[in-house]
Amino acid sequence: QKEVEQDPGPLSVPEGAIVxxxxxxxxxxxxxxxxYRQYSRKGPELLMYTYSSGNxxxxxxxxQVDKSSKYISLFIRDSQPSDSATYLCAMSAPSGGSNxxxxxxxxxxxxxxx
Amino acid sequence: xxxxxxxxxxxxxxMGNDKSIKCEQNLGHDTMYWYKQDSKKFLKxxxxxxxxxxxxxxxxxxxxxxxxxxxxHLNLHINSLELGDSAVYFxxxxxxxxxxxxxxxxxxxxxxx
Numbered sequence: 001q002k003e004v005e006q007d008p009g010p011l012s013v014p015e016g017a018i019v020x021x022x023x024x025x026x027x028x029x030x031x032x033x034x035x036y037r038q039y040s041r042k043g044p045e046l047l048m049y050t051y052s053s054g055n056x057x058x059x060x061x062x063x064q065v066d067k068s069s070k071y072i073s074l075f076i077r078d079s080q081p082s083d084s085a086t087y088l089c090a091m092s093a094p095s096g097g098s099n100x101x102x103x104x105x106x107x108x109x110x111x112x113x114x
Numbered sequence: 115x116x117x118x119x120x121x122x123x124x125x126x127x128x129m130g131n132d133k134s135i136k137c138e139q140n141l142g143h144d145t146m147y148w149y150k151q152d153s154k155k156f157l158k159x160x161x162x163x164x165x166x167x168x169x170x171x172x173x174x175x176x177x178x179x180x181x182x183x184x185x186x187h188l189n190l191h192i193n194s195l196e197l198g199d200s201a202v203y204f205x206x207x208x209x210x211x212x213x214x215x216x217x218x219x220x221x222x223x224x225x226x227x
Contacts (some may be wrong), residue, residue: 008155033131034215038155041221042220042221043206043218043219043220043221044157044204044218045217045218046215046217047134074179086155088157095162095169095170096169097169099145099162099164099170101162101170102159103217104155104156104157104158106155107156107157
């Protein structure tokens with residue numbers, strides 16, 4: 001079983017829809033949970049990060065972590081065509097000393113149609 | 115101002131050649147990384163340096179050798195290029211914080227013919 005599993009999609013939704021993106025993980029050592037967004041032909045950029053179980057909201061984006069189920073989600077409300085991108089979940093665990101290593105999911109390609 | 119920059123953006127070369135990719139960050143970060151993103155968009159860490167010291171070295175062929183002349187630069191040299199090396203290579207940097215907010219460069223698209 002891979003450490004981080006993410007449905008690659010593609011996911012196509014109409015503008016204004018609520019989008020739900022999900023990842024599961026198997027490594028209990030993961031402590032921090034992040035969502036990165038990657039536009040076509042660009043590098044990934046951090047959208048949100050969370051540490052504890054629960055919800056974290058930032059504008060139209062809500063990140064949810066359920067450590068007991070090893071499941072994280074990203075919700076996008078009122079989706080816009082500009083949200084069309086690949087969304088990658090990422091999780092970090094200690095890798096020795098004060099260093100952390102990030103493990104990415106495979107990414108979900110989202111298209112929001114006007 | 116570009117926070118993390120990479121050169122070149124595109125690299126087309128023949129099998130067996132040796133090539134280098136350069137990365138520079140002006141964020142004052144202590145840690146830099148090289149990632150490989152394959153055709154299926156899977157992003158996998160290759161190396162990580164903290165203050166010029168190698169701290170993560172994933173299972174990467176010896177043909178790949180990173181070099182960090184100072185903490186703002188991390189270069190990647192690849193010997194005897196193979197077809198399977200074709201991918202997008204991303205450089206990233208971060209402070210050594212638990213949440214590991216990493217800032218990525220624009221990527222170098224390598225095509226080996």
